[in-house]
Amino acid sequence: MKLQEYTASAHNFEECMKCTICTAYCPVVPVNPRYPGPKQAGPDGERLRLKDPYFFNQALKYCLNCKRCEVVCPSGVKVADIIQSARIKYDHAQPRLRDVVLANTDFMGKLARPFAPIVNGTTALGVTKAVLDATFAIDKHRTFPKYSGRSFERWLKRRAKEQAKFDKQVAYYHGCYVNYNYPQLGKDFVKVMNALGIGVQLLDKEKCCGVALIANGMSKKAAKNAKHNVDVLQKAVDAGLKVLTTSSTCTMTIREEYPGLLQVDNSGIKDSVLLATRYIYQLIESGQAQLKFKENYRARIAYHIPCHLEKLGWGIFSTELLKMIPGVEFTLLDSNCCGISGTYGFKKENYESSQAIGKPLFDQIKSVNPDFVACDCETCKWQLEMSTDYPVKHPVSILAEALA
Amino acid sequence: MRFDTVIIGGGLAGLTAGISLQEAGQKVAIVSAGQNAMHFFSGNFEDAGPVRERISALFAAAGVRTNALDGVQLMPMGKFQPVSLTLEDVTVFPEEHIAEKALIVNFTGFHDFYCTFLAETLEKAGTACRIRFVRLPEMEHLRTSPSEMRSVNIARVMDEYWEKAVADIRILLGDEDLIILPQVFGLKDASVLDKIRTSLPARVAFVGTMPPSVPGIRTQMLLKRRFEVLGGTFLMGDEVTSAALHEGVVSSITTRNLDTARLFADHFILASGGYFSKGLAATPTQVFEPLFGLDIDYPEERKDWYDADFFAEQPFMDFGVKTDASLHAVKDGEPMKNLFCIGSVLGGTRKEDYGTAAGLAIRTAFAVVDTIKGGNV
Ligand SMILES: Cc1cc2nc3c(=O)[nH]c(=O)nc-3n(C[C@H](O)[C@H](O)[C@H](O)COP(=O)(O)OP(=O)(O)OC[C@H]3O[C@@H](n4cnc5c(N)ncnc54)[C@H](O)[C@@H]3O)c2cc1C
Ligand code: SF4
Ligand code: SF4
Numbered sequence: 001m002k003l004q005e006y007t008a009s010a011h012n013f014e015e016c017m018k019c020t021i022c023t024a025y026c027p028v029v030p031v032n033p034r035y036p037g038p039k040q041a042g043p044d045g046e047r048l049r050l051k052d053p054y055f056f057n058q059a060l061k062y063c064l065n066c067k068r069c070e071v072v073c074p075s076g077v078k079v080a081d082i083i084q085s086a087r088i089k090y091d092h093a094q095p096r097l098r099d100v101v102l103a104n105t106d107f108m109g110k111l112a113r114p115f116a117p118i119v120n121g122t123t124a125l126g127v128t129k130a131v132l133d134a135t136f137a138i139d140k141h142r143t144f145p146k147y148s149g150r151s152f153e154r155w156l157k158r159r160a161k162e163q164a165k166f167d168k169q170v171a172y173y174h175g176c177y178v179n180y181n182y183p184q185l186g187k188d189f190v191k192v193m194n195a196l197g198i199g200v201q202l203l204d205k206e207k208c209c210g211v212a213l214i215a216n217g218m219s220k221k222a223a224k225n226a227k228h229n230v231d232v233l234q235k236a237v238d239a240g241l242k243v244l245t246t247s248s249t250c251t252m253t254i255r256e257e258y259p260g261l262l263q264v265d266n267s268g269i270k271d272s273v274l275l276a277t278r279y280i281y282q283l284i285e286s287g288q289a290q291l292k293f294k295e296n297y298r299a300r301i302a303y304h305i306p307c308h309l310e311k312l313g314w315g316i317f318s319t320e321l322l323k324m325i326p327g328v329e330f331t332l333l334d335s336n337c338c339g340i341s342g343t344y345g346f347k348k349e350n351y352e353s354s355q356a357i358g359k360p361l362f363d364q365i366k367s368v369n370p371d372f373v374a375c376d377c378e379t380c381k382w383q384l385e386m387s388t389d390y391p392v393k394h395p396v397s398i399l400a401e402a403l404a
Numbered sequence: 405m406r407f408d409t410v411i412i413g414g415g416l417a418g419l420t421a422g423i424s425l426q427e428a429g430q431k432v433a434i435v436s437a438g439q440n441a442m443h444f445f446s447g448n449f450e451d452a453g454p455v456r457e458r459i460s461a462l463f464a465a466a467g468v469r470t471n472a473l474d475g476v477q478l479m480p481m482g483k484f485q486p487v488s489l490t491l492e493d494v495t496v497f498p499e500e501h502i503a504e505k506a507l508i509v510n511f512t513g514f515h516d517f518y519c520t521f522l523a524e525t526l527e528k529a530g531t532a533c534r535i536r537f538v539r540l541p542e543m544e545h546l547r548t549s550p551s552e553m554r555s556v557n558i559a560r561v562m563d564e565y566w567e568k569a570v571a572d573i574r575i576l577l578g579d580e581d582l583i584i585l586p587q588v589f590g591l592k593d594a595s596v597l598d599k600i601r602t603s604l605p606a607r608v609a610f611v612g613t614m615p616p617s618v619p620g621i622r623t624q625m626l627l628k629r630r631f632e633v634l635g636g637t638f639l640m641g642d643e644v645t646s647a648a649l650h651e652g653v654v655s656s657i658t659t660r661n662l663d664t665a666r667l668f669a670d671h672f673i674l675a676s677g678g679y680f681s682k683g684l685a686a687t688p689t690q691v692f693e694p695l696f697g698l699d700i701d702y703p704e705e706r707k708d709w710y711d712a713d714f715f716a717e718q719p720f721m722d723f724g725v726k727t728d729a730s731l732h733a734v735k736d737g738e739p740m741k742n743l744f745c746i747g748s749v750l751g752g753t754r755k756e757d758y759g760t761a762a763g764l765a766i767r768t769a770f771a772v773v774d775t776i777k778g779g780n781v
Contacts, residue, residue, distance in 0.1 A: 019615060019616055024443075024560075024616060030560045036549060040549055040552055070641070071438075271663075313659070316639065320405070
């Protein structure tokens with residue numbers, strides 16, 4: 001009986017009323033004629049694929065999984081989930097070496113970190129970039145994220161005793177980026193939490209959330225990571241801890257993609273995994289804690305909301321926190337994708353689209369001319385720092401630098 | 405999180421109220437589940453005549469230009485409709501004889517623009533018509549899938565290549581004094597419309613297509629941006645899931661995304677739209693307002709809900725939330741103290757006072773804004 005298979009989809013594609021609104025807001029459509037657009041790639045295509053997998057279209061790989069189509073759809077169709085699930089289900093091509101390298105953020109981090117000065121030196125060199133471009137199809141215009149000499153985990157482990165002294169405790173899912181590339185954000189987070197009277201603990205060996213694995217066709221490995229993470233998160237939750245994060249994408253992946261795309265049950269931990277900005281805001285708003293800021297802090301900040309934070313609907317916590325700091329002149333940038341979308345923009349074949357997608361945002365930043373840009377996402381930071389002349393800071397780092 | 409006013413629904417009604425209240429110095433949040441009726445907008449604000457100066461000023465500050473003119477608009481299916489306030493995209497004619505000769509131009513493969521219907525109507529009113537097609541290589545990729553030859557997709561191409569279309573139209577133009585084009589221009593930036601008008605040697609009229617509406621989507625984007633520039637908080641793609649009610653007062657609401665982080669406010673405005681936007685809902689046995697369970701008057705017998713003549717005015721379109729004189733929502737027979745209703749969620753219940761359609765959305769929004777600003781809530 002194939003009837004069931006023909007008609008039933010795990011996703012609600014049949015609720016699509018063909019209004020094309022998703023297509024109006026998809027950032028890829030105007031820059032890449034090869035991409036069929038969310039409606040065609042999502043609900044329309046799904047109906048055909050259920051009849052015959054022959055209709056699977058390789059062009060689905062151009063989807064950024066930015067979720068903007070889902071945010072605007074009046075019928076609540078999970079357009080991006082449909083597209084990503086179709087890639088998981090029907091695309092059996094082996095991922096190429098380049099994609100494996102880009103996707104394994106934690107493995108690469110571990111490997112690169114001990115040699116950080118060499119790796120940073122070589123990936124910054126024109127020659128290396130040209131080689132990466134030619135042999136790996138990683139675009140030569142890209143600046144590689146720097147690897148840090150000492151991991152964040154090691155830094156925090158050394159301070160475990162002093163952190164344990166705080167009565168209130170939270171666990172921190174730092175993600176690959178804080179651990180290998182930018183431990184300073186983790187340190188800023190600890191500083192802010194300590195100022196709130198809260199100690200920070202590591203999880204019992206977190207793994208990469210898996211977002212880059214999903215994007216690069218390695219969903220089996222992503223599901224393995226997801227199961228592992230749900231287990232260690234559950235341990236923390238069982239010990240009565242909230243688990244805070246500083247990456248909007250890791251958070252969206254753990255909360256939404258684990259059950260939605262990877263079929264990994266996260267019901268025991270979902271409500272306890274929160275972005276730090278949300279947790280801090282609610283703590284301050286409810287009067288349970290306070291932050292004291294410098295009296296002479298001054299900054300003109302333009303805030304860019306990352307796609308996955310828009311999807312979570314939690315941008316408001318970051319913006320309200322920033323507005324709370326005395327001396328901040330705040331501008332909200334229009335909600336536009338910056339174009340990098342994790343590993344997507346690193347690939348040579350996507351470089352041009354990636355920059356074209358981000359152009360309205362780059363132009364707006366230049367016209368606002370802030371002291372710096374605020375943003376909760378690490379890959380947006382790379383993209384914006386490369387494509388504009390403005391530094392990009394995480395809201396938590398801004399809180400930390402404004403603390404008295 | 406605390407606001408002066410929280411608005412449920414970010415369509416025309418919700419945004420009009422939100423912008424006005426922010427302009428008056430209030431701290432406002434709008435929660436909006438997905439997009440709304442503006443995405444299907446014909447460009448004509450029906451029934452908005454009595455407030456056209458006030459709304460035109462609000463729109464102008466947002467960068468939305470309007471025509472506050474009495475006249476007729478040529479509709480997509482080839483009918484004329486009287487108008488008194490339209491978006492600038494709409495060409496308003498004083499009468500149905502709109503030209504001696506008209507050239508109707510469409511894009512090859514675009515089936516959502518009904519040239520032959522338009523020509524039939526125009527010929528009857530004494531305008532001779534010629535229909536011609538433009539085909540641009542920049543649009544060919546859309547044609548690989550016929551379902552993608554849609555207004556918005558064409559508009560995204562036209563934002564960049566409108567000059568090429570204009571060059572082709574110049575070649576096609578004969579001795580016509582009017583060129584009719586589909587409304588597929590200026591998705592992001594309406595200044596393209598003027599540029600097209602000035603680069604062609606005949607008058608240009610833009611006529612609506614089947615949905616989605618390019619002018620409507622642009623207007624929605626500009627109004628949302630204006631609200632945000634004024635400092636308003638727009639929670640896009642979020643949905644209000646429950647409300648805390650006590651003795652006729654709403655103290656807070658919860659949303660799907662913010663869950664435990666409740667939104668508190670002095671005033672709440674329900675601008676959740678009609679059936680189309682799920683502001684009203686129906687089962688075979690009842691019609692209801694899903695969020696607060698507000699009162700709705702409708703006949704008990706289902707057969708009295710509709711007219712078997714499909715094209716007749718349908719009674720169910722008039723069902724809507726009951727309100728008191730100042731638009732406070734009525735629940736269990738009692739008006740709520742700080743919950744107002746505006747826009748399509750009212751159905752036809754306040755037709756006499758505020759009209760229907762876009763006019764209803766704008767006029768009820770202004771009425772509630774004035775009540776809140778006046779402090780006599
Ligand atoms: C297809 C269509 C075309 C129309 N065209 C015209 C026209 O050309 N001219 C004209 O004058 N009138 C037109 N109308 C009439 C139209 O209803 C009004 O013009 C007006 O736009 C309605 O605005 P609104 O803000 O009341 O509702 P809507 O535009 O429907 O907006 C309601 C919003 O509330 C949101 N919402 C609902 N429930 C919740 C919740 N629980 N939490 C959060 N958000 C919620 C919805 O997602 C939606 O975004 C049209 C109506 C429809 C349905
Ligand atoms: S916005 Fe939603 S309903 Fe409209 S075409 Fe896209 S998926 Fe379908
Ligand atoms: S997820 Fe983003 S890129 Fe993919 S179809 Fe949706 S809007 Fe387009």
